[in-house]
Amino acid sequence: MIITLTMNPSVDYLYKLSTLSPGNLNRVELVSKMVGGKGINAARVSSILGTDTIAMGVIGGQNGQYIENETSIDKFTPKFIKVKNETRNCYVILDKNNNKTEINEYGYPIETKTISLITNNIREILSNEKVSIISLNGSLPTNCPSDFYNRLIKDIRSINKDVKVLLDTSGDALKTCLNSKYLPNIIKPNEVEIANLLGISVTTDVKILKAKIEKNDLLSKIPIIFVSLGSQGSLVKYNHSFYKITFPKINAVNTQGSGDSTVGGLLSAIDMQKDEKEIIKYGSAAGTANALNIKTGFIDIEDFKNSYDNVEISMIGE
Numbered sequence: 001m002i003i004t005l006t007m008n009p010s011v012d013y014l015y016k017l018s019t020l021s022p023g024n025l026n027r028v029e030l031v032s033k034m035v036g037g038k039g040i041n042a043a044r045v046s047s048i049l050g051t052d053t054i055a056m057g058v059i060g061g062q063n064g065q066y067i068e069n070e071t072s073i074d075k076f077t078p079k080f081i082k083v084k085n086e087t088r089n090c091y092v093i094l095d096k097n098n099n100k101t102e103i104n105e106y107g108y109p110i111e112t113k114t115i116s117l118i119t120n121n122i123r124e125i126l127s128n129e130k131v132s133i134i135s136l137n138g139s140l141p142t143n144c145p146s147d148f149y150n151r152l153i154k155d156i157r158s159i160n161k162d163v164k165v166l167l168d169t170s171g172d173a174l175k176t177c178l179n180s181k182y183l184p185n186i187i188k189p190n191e192v193e194i195a196n197l198l199g200i201s202v203t204t205d206v207k208i209l210k211a212k213i214e215k216n217d218l219l220s221k222i223p224i225i226f227v228s229l230g231s232q233g234s235l236v237k238y239n240h241s242f243y244k245i246t247f248p249k250i251n252a253v254n255t256q257g258s259g260d261s262t263v264g265g266l267l268s269a270i271d272m273q274k275d276e277k278e279i280i281k282y283g284s285a286a287g288t289a290n291a292l293n294i295k296t297g298f299i300d301i302e303d304f305k306n307s308y309d310n311v312e313i314s315m316i317g318e
Contacts, residue, residue: 001051001052001054001129001130001131001132001271002043002046002051002052002053002054002131002132002134002135002267002268002271003053003054003056003122003125003131003133003134003135004039004040004042004043004046004054004055004056004076004135004137004267005039005057005118005122005134005135005136005137005152006037006038006039006040006055006056006057006058006137006138007057007058007110007137007138007140007141007144007148008037008058008088008107008138008139008140008141009035009036009037009039009040009057009058009059009067009087009088009138010036010037010063010087010088010089010090010104010105010107011033011034011035011036011066011067011088011089011090012033012034012036012089012090012091012092012256012296013031013032013033013089013090013091013092014030014031014032014033014034014092014094014256014294014296015028015031015091015092015093015094016028016029016030016031016093016094016095017029017094017095017096018095018096019095019096020093020095020099020101030294032294032295034070034295034296034297035066035067035070035071035297036090036296036297037057037067037137037138038137038138038168038259038260038263039055039056039057039135039136039137039138039168039260040055040057040067040071040297041260041261041263041264041296041298042135042137042168042260042261042263042264042267042297043055043074043264044074044076044264044297044298045260045261045264045265045268045286045290045297045298045299046076046264046265046267046268046271047074047075047076048075048264048298048299048301048304049264049265049268049282049286049299049301049304050268051267051268051271051272052077052271053075053076053077053267054076054077054078054079054125055071055074055076055077055079055080056079056080056081056118056121056122057080057081058080058081058083058087058110058118058141059080059081059082059083060082060083060084060085060086060087060108061084061085061086061087062086063086063087063088063089064080064082064083064086064087067080067087068080079121079125081114081117081118081121083110083111083114085108085109085110086108087107088104088105088106088107088108089105090103090104090105091103091104092256092296094254094256098252098255100255100256106141106142107139107141107142108141108142109141109142109143109144110141110143110144115144115148119151119152119155122134122152122155122156123155123159126156126159126160126163131160131163132163132270132271133163133164133165133166133185133270134156134163134164134165134166135165135166135167135168135263135267136152136153136165136166136167136168136169136184137260137263138168138169139169139170139171140169140173146172146173146176147176147180148173149167149169149173149176149177150176150177150180150182153165153167153180153182153183153184154182157182164185164186164270165184165185166184166185166186166187166188166263166266166267167184167186167187168188168259168260168263170189170193170196174187174189174197175197178197178219178222179218183218183221183222184222185222185223185224186222186224186225186226186266187222187224187225187226188225188226188227188228188259188262188263188266189225189227189228190227190228190229190230190259191203191204191227191228191229191230194209194213194225194227197216197218198212198213198216198219200212204229204230204232206229206235206244206316207316209227209235210235210237210242210316213225213237213242219237222237223238223239224236224237224238224239224279225237226262226280226283228258228259228262228287233245233246233247233284234284235316236280238276238279238280239276241276241315242316243277243280243313243314243315243316244313244314244315244316245280245284245311245312245313246311246312246314247284247288247307247310247311247312248310250288250291250292251292252291253291253292253293253294254291254294254295254296255290255291256296257290257297257298258288258290258291260290260296260297261286261287261289261290261297261298261299262283262284262287263283264286264297264299265282265283265284265285265286265287265304266279266282266283266286268282268286269281269282269283277313280311280313281308281311281313282308284307284311285304285305285307285308285311286299286304286307288303288307288311289303289304289306289307292307
């Protein structure tokens with residue numbers, strides 16, 4: 001079983017137009033409204049891949065009701081905590097060249113009692129279910145302590161040290177975790193996030209990234225690092241090995257949520273106890289399959305199978 005946690009979910013709006021002209025009237029050719037939130041997207045994908053998944057999170061207001069209604073048809077088990085404050089909105093604008101502009105609300109503050117309830121709910125599930133991996137996803141609400149994920153990892157390890165933790169966040173929440181003794185088993189930064197962690201300029205050169213990660217005292221201790229490099233594929237550190245991941249060029253429909261879908265694929269493969277390269281291929285194929293669908297954080301199983309067959313993995317030498 002898998003648990004995903006989304007502390008700051010959203011209702012997402014996707015606008016597609018030919019050209020975005022700032023400061024002028026823009027006519028939208030396509031509008032899509034959908035459930036957002038990294039952990040919810042990952043849970044949807046892992047459940048489509050046949051893995052028993054619980055999606056946890058905090059929802060409220062009319063947007064929260066929308067999320068509850070929409071996820072009732074998903075294959076995962078929703079365990080959302082309802083609050084009074086409205087769940088945030090996020091907007092993505094895509095032009096004909098798939099250039100993306102994002103506008104994300106911060107979201108309302110979260111009460112201390114809600115934070116405690118989330119922790120207690122996770123403890124209860126861990127004590128009563130056979131959980132293989134927990135994914136902690138996305139940004140934290142504005143007043144949530146930056147060490148919340150760190151504390152949660154400590155709790156998880158105290159209950160069951162064999163449960164793996166995937167951390168998919170950024171900024172202070174990520175840095176706080178990496179500077180503690182309770183490190184996640186897996187992180188999934190993109191090229192900008194990994195450059196920030198390494199203190200270097202953004203690059204997609206896998207040899208440069210490999211050398212920098214190996215010399216970094218914190219990152220070298222994390223078993224799996226899956227670095228998304230956009231159209232250039234991915235770099236994966238798996239224990240002491242490094243891999244370059246490539247796939248054929250696709251006609252992407254919507255790349256929003258591909259990172260979350262990658263997480264869903266990784267979670268599913270780990271829960272199914274796949275081997276090293278299978279885990280990498282599952283994550284890569286799920287991310288690619290998402291880009292072929294207009295719906296964010298969603299894959300068609302045939303797209304996944306085709307993508308899986310075309311993923312190429314090569315080990316990066318010394």
